[in-house]
Amino acid sequence: MAIRWSALILGGLLAAPFGPALAAAPDVVRELAGRVGPVVGQASACPDIAQGRVQTIVDKFREAIRQATTNDTERDLLTRTFNGYIAEGRSRTGTSQATCVAAERQLTELERSLGQPAAATPPAKADATIGAVSTGPVRGITDREIRFGMVLPFTGIRKETGRQMRQGIEAAFARANDSGGINGRTLRLVAADDGYDPNRTLAAMTQLYDKEQVFGFIGNIGTANAQVAIPYALERRALFFAPNSGAAVVRRDPPDRYVFNYRASYSEEAAAIVNYLIKLKRIPPKQIGVFQQDDAYGDDAFAGVAKAYRQLNISDAVARFTFPRATMEVDDAINKIKAHKPALKAIIMVATDRAAAKFIEKTRDAIPGLIYANVSAVGSTSLATELKLLGPRFTNGVIVTQGVPAVSGYSSLVLDYKNALAKYAPGEAPDYTSLEGYIAATILIQALKQTNPLDTERLVDTLESMRSLDLGLGTTLAFGRAEHQASHKIWGTALDETGTYQAIELE
Incomplete structure (x- = not known):
């Protein structure tokens, strides 16, 4: 009954004109987020429920947030509150047949109360390319490639950091492609420039998502830039993976479902x-x-x-x-x-x-x-x-x-990185930022290979199930539903008189 009343109120908000009728709407929408969000979260975790149905409810709720708020700060707060309840719904309940049946029932009630037909889950169709089943075309994925986007500064004060992060990711992608790619698909990185200026980040994200049709984002540069990019990615349920930032904005508690980090904060x-x-x-x-x-x-x-x-x-x-x-x-x-x-x-x-x-x-x-x-x-x-x-x-x-081991070291991952750099970026010296990009991309590649058929929701589920991942760093990595940061390890280095970094013990 609570779900039905929540849907009716939500429908009323969406139907109401702007003005006095929405004066108290932020508080109403905030309360509704706590009722609708967990249902949406649980439904999104059930593989037999079509994600398009879930997305329709999410889109309607975000429209209610848009109508109920008068400024970006309030809108962002309500959106994050809603996303938090979605994450709570996913982590609070498992995906057993019984819970998914309940989720289906509640989702259907929401659909009916909102005046839309309850859509049946479409039958799966065979996809010979990946040898599994697929529910239809996925943005950024063709029979031949998987496209990821990256927003970075091509010029300006942070251009070298952006260049190095991109180089590390591309080296890992090239290495994977030479080994057969992801179930026969090659990985491709498409970059857009925001000049390290957060006022330009939205345009760069839009270019990658709308024009380049990227599957997700990896390795974005800048904390203030992430404050703009993350809400954009969340609204589109797009993966935002391993930004080059240790800031709290990319480490919400509970974590935003589509945001994952490699590095320590x-x-x-x-x-x-x-x-x-x-x-x-x-x-x-x-x-x-x-x-x-x-x-x-x-x-x-x-x-x-x-x-x-x-x-x-x-x-x-x-x-x-x-x-x-x-x-x-x-x-x-x-x-x-x-x-x-x-x-x-x-x-x-x-x-x-x-x-x-x-x-x-x-x-x-x-x-x-x-x-x-x-x-x-x-x-x-x-x-x-x-x-x-x-x-x-x-x-x-x-x-x-x-956030990575010494580039002068001899761990297996560092040696792999150096070999890849020598092959795919000859003449480039090993660098801590490009090593971070290489590690982040290597984690993502492992998750992509384990996700079949491939779409964002299944990929997120795969990432959240990765435990005790040993890449040869000297420390294990792990994700979980309540933990979207793979590493908490910090290494110490200090420059000597020659300008070379030497490892130091921090404790």
Whole structure:
């Protein structure tokens, strides 16, 4: 009965004109999300229920959200609330025959109450290409290829990070294609440029989804950019896999169904640095500061530092110094650091490569002995390149945490990566960002090979069932319904006088 009344109210909202009738609609829609979302989530987990029926209900509910809200912030909050209830429905109930029968019944009641015919699940048809059954054409998949999209900066301050991430993904794709692809289909990566400008991200996502007809997205660059890209992907139930971001926006709790991460978060990296500085280097908390880009990227890492302080029962406030996003305007932050009392002995850096290099250049002599510890998103290779131009004393001892093992190591995955790079990108040196792209793509490839017939819903189910995945990294990876981050491992590296990264122990 609750489902029937929810559907009737939802139908009434959709039929009502704008104006006083919708004045209280946000609260009504929020309440309905808690009733309709779990039903939709459970139905989407049942393989015998056509996903088009589920999508129709989702589309109607999102239309109700659109009509009930007056600004993007409120609309995004309600959408995420609804998505959270969908995820809850999927994780709370299994996909046994009994639960799926109940889900079918509730979905049918929703359809009837909304004034649409209950669609029967279409019969499966044979697909000789993959030797299984298919429910029809899938966006981004043809008899010959599977297309993935990637939004990255072709130019500007983050272009090298984007280039390296793309290179790693393409190397993994090429290696898989040479081995027969995905059940006979080749993998293809199509990239679009947003210049690291979130105001351009939506257009780039739209170009890939509408014009290029990509199956999903992999390796997108930028935290603020992800804040735009993720809602777009979620609304279209498109996979958003392994963005090059450790930010909280790509790590919701419960996780967004279509968003998966490979790497550890910025918060985890920052906490590892705090523990290293305080426990191993014996630096007083009052003499540790955070130099951060003034955006979600910087804020996430700063939150990780503050959390680590609380976990260590440190009451001291964290000294915080910011600079404008996507710039090298670091002078104001440097002046404040110089004036800070007591004098800082270590700085946790949440910046991009050129801004970080400029900061180190201007403080190396002004604050002698200062320890520099960067999170991985700085861009390891490009930071080293910038500092080597300045001389050995600027490189020596600069720390960078990594979400991947040392590229100089000899684990089986790193060796595979180096061989693939030499074959498909001759002349390119191993790089931490391209290794991250290679690892992320390798995980995705394994999931694609295990999903048959292939569509987004089945692929997500496959990913969520991956446990104790051993790629040869020295640590196992895993996903789950409540865990969409494969790795929580953080590796430590530090530059020597030659500008080469050496492994260091963080604990």
